Amino acid sequence: MSKKLLIVRHAKSDWDDLSLPDFNRPLNARGEKNAPEMARRLAKKDLHIQQLVSSPARRAISTANYFAEELGMKKSDIIQEPGIYEALPLDLLKIINELDNRSDVTALFGHNPSLTHLVRDLCNVDLYNIPTCGMVLIEFPFADWKMVSRGTGELIFFDYPKKED
Secondary structure, three states: OOOEEEEEEEEOOOOOOOOOOOHOOEOHHHHHHHHHHHHHHHHHOOOOOOEEOOHHHHHHHHHHHHHHHHHHHHHHHEEEEEHHHOOHHHHHHHHOOOOOOOOOEEEEEOOOOOHHHHHHHOOOOOOOOOOOOOOOOEEEEOOOOOHHOOOEEEEEEEEOOOOOO
């Protein structure tokens, strides 16, 4: 069985309160609109996400919560992985390699620029930027997350809020 990884960049965050630490920035009005919209788009794709893994940063976990709600998953089941916040692409790969093999389809919520670099590395694609609340689905021809490495993924779809069908 193959593994599928859905990479989701957190929705648009609010920069109004510059006294807030970066980690605690909430979603702005556009992010609050885009996250449920993108979650609904995902739900229409008939992709059965089994596991949600998120950076614990407020904007990322808020985005993951919208997806959990739309996909009928418990928000309490979201795995908060501190290593995703401020991770380099290699750090993200290590997290992916340690994912639970009982999940064949996992969604990972995080931050740029690392997510964009990770997708380029995994799929050997020329991707300039994953916009806020953008989603990339990658398929790997393995039954074990430990096998995921550079150049082993196939980009299945790339969607983002301003993309026209």
